[in-house]
Structures are given as structure tokens and as C-alpha cells.
Amino acid sequence: xxxxxxxxEHCIFYPLENCKNIELMILKGxxxxxxxxxxxxxxxxxxxxxxxxxxxxxxxxxxIGESLLELNDIRNKLAHxxxxxxxxxxxxxxxxxxITNLEYNKFAKHTKKIKIAHSFSALxxxxxxxxxxxxxx
Numbered sequence: 001x002x003x004x005x006x007x008x009e010h011c012i013f014y015p016l017e018n019c020k021n022i023e024l025m026i027l028k029g030x031x032x033x034x035x036x037x038x039x040x041x042x043x044x045x046x047x048x049x050x051x052x053x054x055x056x057x058x059x060x061x062x063x064i065g066e067s068l069l070e071l072n073d074i075r076n077k078l079a080h081x082x083x084x085x086x087x088x089x090x091x092x093x094x095x096x097x098x099i100t101n102l103e104y105n106k107f108a109k110h111t112k113k114i115k116i117a118h119s120f121s122a123l124x125x126x127x128x129x130x131x132x133x134x135x136x137x
Contacts (some may be wrong), residue, residue, distance in 0.1 A: 002132050003128075005105075005125045005129055006105050006125075006126070007048065007122065008036075008122070008124055008125045008128045009104060009105050009107075009121040009122065010074070010085040010105075012029070012117075012124040013107050013117050013120070014041075014107075014123075015027055015028065015032075016028060016032075016116070016117040016120055016121075017107075017108065017113065017117045019113075021086075022072045022086045022091065022112070022116060023084070023111060025080055025113065025116055025117065025120075026071075026074060026075055026078055026091060026116075027075065027078070027118040029071075029116070029117075029119075029120035030048065030071060030072070031099050032077045032120060032124060033050050033068065033071070033120065033123055033124055033127065034051065034109050035075060036124050036127040036128060036131070037051040037055060037068070037127060038050070038051070039127070039131035040058075040061075040127065040130060040131050040132045041054045041055070041130065042056070042072065042101075042132070047074075048068075048072050049069070049072055051068075052065055052068035052071075052072055053065065053069065055121065055127070056068070056069060057070060058130075060130065061127075061130055063101060063102075064123060064126055064127060064130075066098070066121070067092050067094070067097070067098055067123060068092050070090070071094065074089050074090060074091050074094065074130040077089060080103065091116060092112060092115070093097070094119065095115045095116045096115065096119070096120035098116050098118075098119040098122055098123060099115055099119055102122060102123070103122070104122035104125065105121075106118065106119055107121075
């Protein structure tokens with residue numbers, strides 16, 4: 001039995017909304033999306049980068065794949081640069097691009113954090129829907 005798209009969005013959005021800071025949102029959102037990517041990518045043990053590249057090469061998911069690769073760059077900077085600065089990281093620009101280009105359910109009034117949470121939930125829902133369509137779930 002498949003879950004409705006709105007439930008997937010909800011399950012990603014609310015835990016992220018409750019994060020105390022954007023850095024934690026990036027880390028948790030990255031993990032949530034990687035779990036969903038495993039429904040599409042044949043080799044579940046590949047890195048996030050390889051999974052995102054695989055998804056980017058699916059014509060229907062090119063934008064999703066590009067967004068995942070951009071997220072991975074941001075996450076890597078967060079994980080490996082002590083001087084990581086959210087304001088300079090492009091996470092806000094990244095989230096704006098996603099919520100402008102993808103349909104999603106708006107659960108709360110837009111703030112910086114809410115836009116980021118909506119971006120993760122929208123990407124997750126699209127990945128999940130594609131996995132259902134292709135019968136990979």
C-alpha cells in the first residue's frame with residue numbers, strides 16, 4: 001500500500017520544522033532524502049552523490065537530481081568546514097528555487113526555516129512518487 005504524497009511531505013516537514021537551527025535541518029533533511037533515494041537507486045550502498053547523479057540522469061527527475069547535488073555540496077561544506085556560515089551557504093537560494101519550481105503542500109507561513117523545510121518535503125514527495133510510479137517501492 002502506498003502512502004499519500006501529503007503524508008510523505010508531512011513526515012519530512014514537521015521533524016525539520018522543529019529543529020533548533022538550520023545546520024541541523026540540513027543534516028536531517030539530507031538523511032531523509034537519502035532514505036527515499038534508495039527506493040529509486042538500484043545500489044542502496046552508493047554515496048549520496050552517486051545516488052543523486054543516478055537520479056539526475058532520469059529525464060523526468062533532472063531538476064530533482066540537480067537539486068540533490070546542490071544540497072550535497074552545501075551539506076559537505078557544513079560537515080567539513082568549521083567556518084560554515086548558513087547565510088553564505090546558498091541554502092536559502094536553494095530552497096527558494098525548489099519551492100518556486102515544485103508543487104508542494106504549504107504547512108506553515110514562510111520564514112527562512114519553513115522554506116527550507118518545505119524544500120526538503122517537496123523533494124522527498126517527488127522522489128517517493130517517482131518510486132511508486134516505477135514500482136521500486
